[in-house]
Amino acid sequence: MKRKLSTILVLSLVLVPLMMGGAVAKTLKIGSMSPLTGPYASDGTDIKNGVLTAIEVFEEQGGIPGYDKIELFAQDTACDPKQAVAAANKLINLEVAGVVGAYCSSSTIPSSEALSEEDIPMLTPASTHQDVTDRGLPYMFRLCGRDDDQAPAAAKFIKEALGAKTMFVVDDKTTYSQGLADGVVKAAKELGIQVLDHEHVNQGDKDFAAVLTKAKATNADVFYMSLQGYSPAALMTLQASRIGMKSQIVTQDAVFQPKYMEVAKDASEGVFLTYGYTDPNTPEYKAFEERYVPKYGAIAAYATYAYDAATVLLNAIKAAGSTDPAKIKAELMKMDVQGVAKQIKFNEKGDSGSAYIAFKVEGGKFVPYWDPEKGMLK
Amino acid sequence: MDYFIQQFINGITLGGLYALIALGYTMVYGVIQLINFAHGEFFAAGGYVGVIVLSYLTGLGLLETHPVLCLTASFALTMAYCAFLAVGVEKVAYKPLRKQSRLAALLSALGMSIFLSNGLMLTQGVYDKAYPSELFQGMIQVGGITISYLQIMILCMTGVLLVCLNTLVFKTKIGMAMRATAQDKIMSSLVSISSNRIISLTFAIGAGLAAAAGIMVGLYYGSVRYDMGFLPGIKAFAAAVLGGIGNITGAMLGGLIIGMVEVFGAGYIxxxxxxxxxxxxxxxxxxxxxxxxxxxxxxxxxx
Known part of the structure; x- marks a missing residue:
């Protein structure tokens, strides 16, 4: 009897607060998917930090009526399609209201198939491959631009602004990097630029001496570098300058990360890259900068897009007054707001438009240089 | 022809680095028949300790005034640190399993590798760490061939380390004790060679060489990151097997072959x-x- 009593006492001590907690606190669950380990961990961590910042700001502004707390379940995809699908299934089991992610197009595409079976909205801050939104999934949204917009913009820049006649292309064989490189090759050929060679390297490589020696021997006007992430790009830039390669380096959006200059140092000066235009003078951007930089350091490629993705998702849930996917979608489609990264208005595919311009690395900073419509900036 | 020579130099630089890492695998295998999969992490740890020491010295302003001294100090400190790390790993993860099946020690090695690389990620962060770039700037141009001072430094340093190791193993008493232990542990202990001490020493030397390779890779490629140990670890292991695992000269040869084949494969095909x-x-x-x-x-x- 005594033992029974004490058991009941212990059980009640454990259970009552739990039940009370359940009755009082209601938590809104949202998920994020990005590579938190592996070669792209830095970019993935930026995405997670962007989402965390968005939740923090949103809760300070009052949150969502009926919910005490917004909780983020950050999943690691490791930029691996299999792990991404597993992460998506985990988020489905947690019954999240929406997902921000993933980073690599090769992860986003299969994991979005899993999420769409349960009608969970997915907003990618970073996957630029055209198939992400071209498959007609009803709950797939994209905050960043598309490769089939970026590739022609890059080719046009190489032709018009740099006046190049020949180019050497290298990619690292991911869905994103190779897709973009193929697009640039195609667009460049249409503009009459001669593509001397299209080489591939492996993900995780550090030594590019062999490929760079080959590129140097062709003496192309432009060396187009399509790599997944700033880290291999910084290594390649540094090694290219060490062997005295004279070709102008042009690269793409995944390299838009201040760490690129930190690692490549002087070698990065004068490198061009295409990236979606973000106006750093909007009040939204300034407010984000003030909050993000002291906590997580310099703003990198996709932190702003992740922040915007989470913010529009939370606002849509708030406006819909429920986590019903159809209602969230209706609210998302209505939106036309100025975000931190860009103006956000989704079209029927789920894209929100691209505004690719060319940046130049100058004095350790990315400086807007050329616009497909306006030509040279400044 | 210029192109061939240029790729040859690229290959020999890379191969030398593989050889340095491969030696650790082969020596440990020679003594206790264990494939130490955590060996790649000693290389990564070396890269990190190197960047920490060099950045500290840069902060003091010593790197500009005494570059050679600073470099020597960072090599010495890093190699010593990794040697201690390896001895610690051996004591914690392998020694208790020495009487168990070899599979148990192998699994322990894999676990240690995951533990160390994740430890590096958690303590040092996921971002690349940049090496000071002031060291060995510039290059020599001979016709169409470019050799950077860094490549020369790496080639010289690798050569010196390989010669030192060869002397140690084949010309000294310690080396003789190591070879004796490798051949027969019981017999060598009967002539009062402490096999525990020899095993620790083997781990320490192997890790020291890997740590030196870590600094050189950091200097050569300009940065280090937490997962840098994995791929070179696998390649160096392949090099050790190629040369004949357990054989020191074989590991050096294997490293050079793997480096050369890689570079020429990439350069010509x-x-x-x-x-x-x-x-x-x-x-x-x-x-x-x-x-x-x-x-x-x-x-x-x-x-």
Whole structure:
């Protein structure tokens, strides 16, 4: 009897607060998917930090009526399609209201198939491959631009602004990097630029001496570098300058990360890259900068897009007054707001438009240089 | 011809680095028949300790005034640190399992590798750490061939380390004790060689060499990151097997071959298959000579 009593006492001590907690606190669950380990961990961590910042700001502004707390379940995809699908299934089991992610197009595409079976909205801050939104999934949204917009913009820049006649292309064989490189090759050929060679390297490589020696021997006007992430790009830039390669380096959006200059140092000066235009003078951007930089350091490629993705998702849930996917979608489609990264208005595919311009690395900073419509900036 | 020589220099630089890492695998295998999969992490740890020491010295302003001294100090500190780390790992993860099956120690090694690389990620962060770039700037141009001072430094340093190791193993008493332990642990303990001490020493030397390779890789490529140990670890392991695991000269040769094949494969055929070429050579050699190029079943050069 005594033992029974004490058991009941212990059980009640454990259970009552739990039940009370359940009755009082209601938590809104949202998920994020990005590579938190592996070669792209830095970019993935930026995405997670962007989402965390968005939740923090949103809760300070009052949150969502009926919910005490917004909780983020950050999943690691490791930029691996299999792990991404597993992460998506985990988020489905947690019954999240929406997902921000993933980073690599090769992860986003299969994991979005899993999420769409349960009608969970997915907003990618970073996957630029055209198939992400071209498959007609009803709950797939994209905050960043598309490769089939970026590739022609890059080719046009190489032709018009740099006046190049020949180019050497290298990619690292991911869905994103190779897709973009193929697009640039195609667009460049249409503009009459001669593509001397299209080489591939492996993900995780550090030594590019062999490929760079080959590129140097062709003496192309432009060396187009399509790599997944700033880290291999910084290594390649540094090694290219060490062997005295004279070709102008042009690269793409995944390299838009201040760490690129930190690692490549002087070698990065004068490198061009295409990236979606973000106006750093909007009040939204300034407010984000003030909050993000002291906590997580310099703003990198996709932190702003992740922040915007989470913010529009939370606002849509708030406006819909429920986590019903159809209602969230209706609210998302209505939106036309100025975000931190860009103006956000989704079209029927789920894209929100691209505004690719060319940046130049100058004095350790990315400086807007050329616009497909306006030509040279400044 | 210029192109060939240029790629040859690229290959020999890379091969030398693989050789340095491969030695650790082969020496440990020689002494306790364990494939130490955590060895790649000693290399990564070396890269990190190197960048920490060099950044600290840069902060003090010493790197500009005494570059050679600073470099020597960072090599010495890093190699010492990794040697201690390796001895610690051996005591924690392998020594308690020495009487168990070899599979248990192998699994322990894999676990240690994951533990160390994740530890590095958690303590040092996921971002690349940049090496000071002031060291060994510039290059020599001979016709169409470019050799950077860094490559020269790496080649010299690798050469010096390999010669030192050879002298240690084949010309000194300690080396003789190591070779004796490798051949027969019981017999060598009967002539009062402490096998525990020799095993610790083997781990320390192997890790020290890997740490030196770590600094040189950091200097050469300009940065280090937490997962840098994995791929070179696998390649160096392949190099050790190619040369005949357990054989020191074999590991050096294997490293150079793997580096060369990779660079020439990428330079003349295609960059995307460079790893494939390296492993094709490995398979081909093992097919015709299963013990590796220099490997023999009983060999007094084994350590």
């Amino acid at each position: 295609s960059g995307e298959y460079k790893d494939v070429f390296a492993f094709i050579i490995l398979i081909a050699v093992l097919y015709f000579k299963p013990t590796g190029i220099m490997g023999e079943n009983i060999d007094d050069t084994r350590v």
